[in-house]
Amino acid sequence: MGKVYLTGAGPGDIELMTVKALRVVKEADVVIYDRLANPDILEEAKDGCEFVYVGKEDGRHIMPQDEINEVIYQNALKYENVVRLKGGDPFVFGRGGEEALYLHERDIKFEIIPGITSAISAPAYAGIPVTHRGVAVSFRVVTGHESPNKKVSQIPWNNFKTDDTIVFLMGLHNLAKISKKLQEIGKSADYPVAVISRGTTKDQSVVVGTLDTIVSKAKDVPTPALIVVGKVVLLRDQLKWFNA
Numbered sequence: 180m181g182k183v184y185l186t187g188a189g190p191g192d193i194e195l196m197t198v199k200a201l202r203v204v205k206e207a208d209v210v211i212y213d214r215l216a217n218p219d220i221l222e223e224a225k226d227g228c229e230f231v232y233v234g235k236e237d238g239r240h241i242m243p244q245d246e247i248n249e250v251i252y253q254n255a256l257k258y259e260n261v262v263r264l265k266g267g268d269p270f271v272f273g274r275g276g277e278e279a280l281y282l283h284e285r286d287i288k289f290e291i292i293p294g295i296t297s298a299i300s301a302p303a304y305a306g307i308p309v310t311h312r313g314v315a316v317s318f319r320v321v322t323g324h325e326s327p328n329k330k331v332s333q334i335p336w337n338n339f340k341t342d343d344t345i346v347f348l349m350g351l352h353n354l355a356k357i358s359k360k361l362q363e364i365g366k367s368a369d370y371p372v373a374v375i376s377r378g379t380t381k382d383q384s385v386v387v388g389t390l391d392t393i394v395s396k397a398k399d400v401p402t403p404a405l406i407v408v409g410k411v412v413l414l415r416d417q418l419k420w421f422n423a
């Protein structure tokens with residue numbers, strides 16, 4: 180019986196992968212990966228390493244999570260070193276917790292290798308610090324997958340009235356609803372918003388607007404993309420450095 184390394188691949192730029200992640204990929208007998216993990220990482224694997232794609236598009240699974248769990252488990256029965264490679268960090272909307280529980284219930288050993296999440300690194304590459312003295316004392320990372328029109332929301336919208344930074348992952352298709360909801364709770368129409376697409380990669384693009392304009396400005400943005408809401412967005416004017 181093998182061990183499973185639930186591994187964060189980082190956000191895209193291969194150099195943002197951790198030394199530990201690189202080591203386990205080099206030692207892997209099998210790498211189980213999805214779309215968000217940079218495929219160049221697979222080139223680091225040894226000869227004979229098996230690759231299993233369990234695709235995931237923009238937060239929506241092509242393979243249901245139950246099946247992914249089972250694929251990981253079956254590989255752990257077969258191989259010594261199993262790497263489950265996930266975009267960003269495995270525990271930030273990566274369903275890594277569910278995969279770890281599934282293994283725990285079956286007595287499979289595992290390790291968690293955190294990764295640099297897109298939630299902070301895509302803003303950093305866009306020149307947007309998620310916290311900044313005098314501007315934002317905290318940041319939240321929120322799912323944008325839940326429709327803001329949902330009757331009973333798990334998202335505490337009423338706590339978003341301050342100027343603290345909000346980063347929405349998986350939210351591009353709900354951008355119009357999110358913008359509307361934030362205005363309903365009291366944010367002004369000219370409140371700053373950025374949409375960052377393919378952050379930290381050579382294809383990174385950044386659209387800056389307001390709650391009022393962002394929907395039309397970002398309508399053709401490719402995924403994966405995240406949304407940053409907050410006054411920190413304005414710092415990009417001076418701090419943009421990548422692809423600038």
Ligand code: SAH
Pocket residue numbers: 190191215237238265266267268269270271272273295296297298301347348349350375376377378379380403404405406
């Ligand atoms: N575990 C991942 C997030 C998985 S949820 C992490 O820590 O980064 C998938 C969402 O992450 C996407 O819908 C998108 O909002 C965001 N995302 C992932 N990679 C991204 C990137 N390179 N640029 C912008 N957003 C990204």
